[in-house]
Amino acid sequence: QSALTQPAAMSGSPGQSITISCTGTSSDVGGYNYVAWYQQHPGRAPKLVLYDVSQRPSGISNRFSGSKSGNTASLTISGLQAEDEADFYCGSYTSTYTWVFGGGTRLTVL
Amino acid sequence: QLQLQESGPGLVKPSETLSLTCSVSGGSVSSSSYYWGWIRQPPGKGLEWITSIYYGGTTYYNPSLKSRVSISVDTSTNQFSLRLTSVTAADTAMYFCVRGLPGGAAAPVAYWGQGSLVTVSS
Numbered sequence: 001q002s003a004l005t006q007p008a009a010m011s012g013s014p015g016q017s018i019t020i021s022c023t024g025t026s027s028d029v030g031g032y033n034y035v036a037w038y039q040q041h042p043g044r045a046p047k048l049v050l051y052d053v054s055q056r057p058s059g060i061s062n063r064f065s066g067s068k069s070g071n072t073a074s075l076t077i078s079g080l081q082a083e084d085e086a087d088f089y090c091g092s093y094t095s096t097y098t099w100v101f102g103g104g105t106r107l108t109v110l
Numbered sequence: 111q112l113q114l115q116e117s118g119p120g121l122v123k124p125s126e127t128l129s130l131t132c133s134v135s136g137g138s139v140s141s142s143s144y145y146w147g148w149i150r151q152p153p154g155k156g157l158e159w160i161t162s163i164y165y166g167g168t169t170y171y172n173p174s175l176k177s178r179v180s181i182s183v184d185t186s187t188n189q190f191s192l193r194l195t196s197v198t199a200a201d202t203a204m205y206f207c208v209r210g211l212p213g214g215a216a217a218p219v220a221y222w223g224q225g226s227l228v229t230v231s232s
Contacts, residue, residue: 001174034216046219048220051218101158103156
């Protein structure tokens with residue numbers, strides 16, 4: 001299984017909105033509504049921020065939202081804050097009953 | 111509150127076997143409601159799913175690692191373990207033990223250990 005494709009880096013100013021894309025195939029992103037997004041701060045384990053494309057776990061800000069169209073899923077962060085600066089990874093359930101992740105997007109808050 | 115803690119050697123020689131154990135507290139590996147698994151992250155790189163297991167023995171493996179990987183559960187110690195054989199430098203990574211949300215294999219990973227850095231070098 002090949003890694004999902006994400007932009008390597010993105011940036012935005014406080015208060016702005018940014019959207020991170022995640023492109024896969026019909027065997028993963030396009031085939032299931034089981035896409036998750038993780039936020040990872042340096043030296044820390046990843047943290048689940050969205051699952052099932054657009055569901056937020058308890059305690060996650062509603063500034064995080066998700067969508068999917070065809071083989072591409074997206075994470076939108078609105079009202080950027082300094083604390084949002086981190087690496088973001090998408091993940092998708094696959095036809096082999098496992099998960100595949102993207103290469104990660106480094107988000108910089110200017 | 112669920113806590114996961116990895117343990118094992120930090121240095122493994124090439125061609126040898128990497129073995130890691132995950133100790134679970136605040137939950138039971140005997141539950142069939144979710145899976146337990148392993149994910150790795152090479153230094154400076156992205157995440158790679160390795161394997162998962164349900165109590166009762168159902169296992170799933172990353173196809174690219176399947177021939178070298180095994181996962182098991184020990185209910186007597188409330189732990190689960192990873193074995194990766196014939197390691198090379200490409201297996202150098204932070205290894206995370208994880209647990210999914212309640213549900214089937216399509217449930218996302220929701221709980222992570224702090225990670226255990228394993229370096230493959232002679």
